[in-house]
Amino acid sequence: MTTFDESERLKWAGRGGAYSGSFAKLCAHPVPQLLDAAEVGPGTRMLDVGTGPGTVAAAGCARGATVSAVDAEPTMVELAVQSAPAADVRVATLPELPFADAEFDAIVANFVLNHVGRPKVALAELRRVVKPDGWIAFTV
Template identity: 40%
Template sequence: MSITPAARSGRDHRPPLLAVLDAVDHAPGAAALRARSYELLGVAAGTRLLDVGCGGGLAVAEAAALGAVAAGVDRDEEMIAAARRRHPGQVFAVAEAAALPYEDGVWDAYRADKVLHELPEPGAALAEARRVLAPGGRAVLTGQDWDTCVLDAEDGALTRTIVHARADRVPSPRVARRFRGLLLDHGFGEVTVEVSTAVLTDARWLPLATGLAEAAVRAGAVSPEEAAAWTTDQTTRATTNRFFLAVPLFTASGTRGR
């Protein structure tokens, strides 16, 4: 389970990706977490900031409002098209995190928010982050460890099975716990790690929970009957104001060495 989606397949029945990302951007604590990333990056007038996995471009627009010379990249052409529509004064490009279309050392700040779990080899993205950052530039990585979600449920053992089955469908589900090591391995110093927790109790977040059960069935980890019983429990909780989902989010920052 996560407050961000994994890559979609033709068998999935999820809302359009942009709609999911919009909901995530307005989840409790999301704005404060973005603001913290700008603070850790030292965003100020003239800061050259690159947002990798920019989605609809919100962070690029917010950083620009703080005076940064900001740009965003995303591998999804639909995301970039949406970002350009929403923020016509900003710069966006289609690009992979491990193959950025920029020369060495041209950015002061590198931001990757809920991105690295989508990559089979997150280290390649960190190598690119170091390459495109100027010496002394800052990188901030934010994301969730897909195994460390907390759901209130009647059947704890079944919940753990469902959560872990969903995590195993993600390319790098546990990369957030590796953020510190990845930064150190790729020549970053002054590395720090912080954690915040998104606590979701509103019924509108129920599809995030039911999507877990659907994914677990597709993975063969639980039976349709088990998933149905678990979903019924979650639906009851949502309709009686008893729904509870907590997602720890890790933010790691580091400075590129000389």
């Protein structure tokens, strides 16, 4: 973990509720286009990285995808479990995801790569867990 990563973890620690009541609403606007870019639909195995309060995970479930979602902040994970009860939601951090190689058809990350200290390493990890013909879509 880099110094930047440590700083981000401290900055967001325990702030899931505050984020959900503020920035989350703004960050939700590109979600339909993000899911379109990743071709998320019925039967898609989708990973939502940095799920926050679960907005993208819930939208993926609503499209009929089988959704896994991760976030580094436990209070975000608690909110995501409520928002997307059909999703497999866990605490996990980039660049070390608890998934097998080529496990997902699509990976989405809504305003996440700007919160990691080594974005190239994080992107390599996303490439590891997406299928060779899968999609990775993110917003920054």
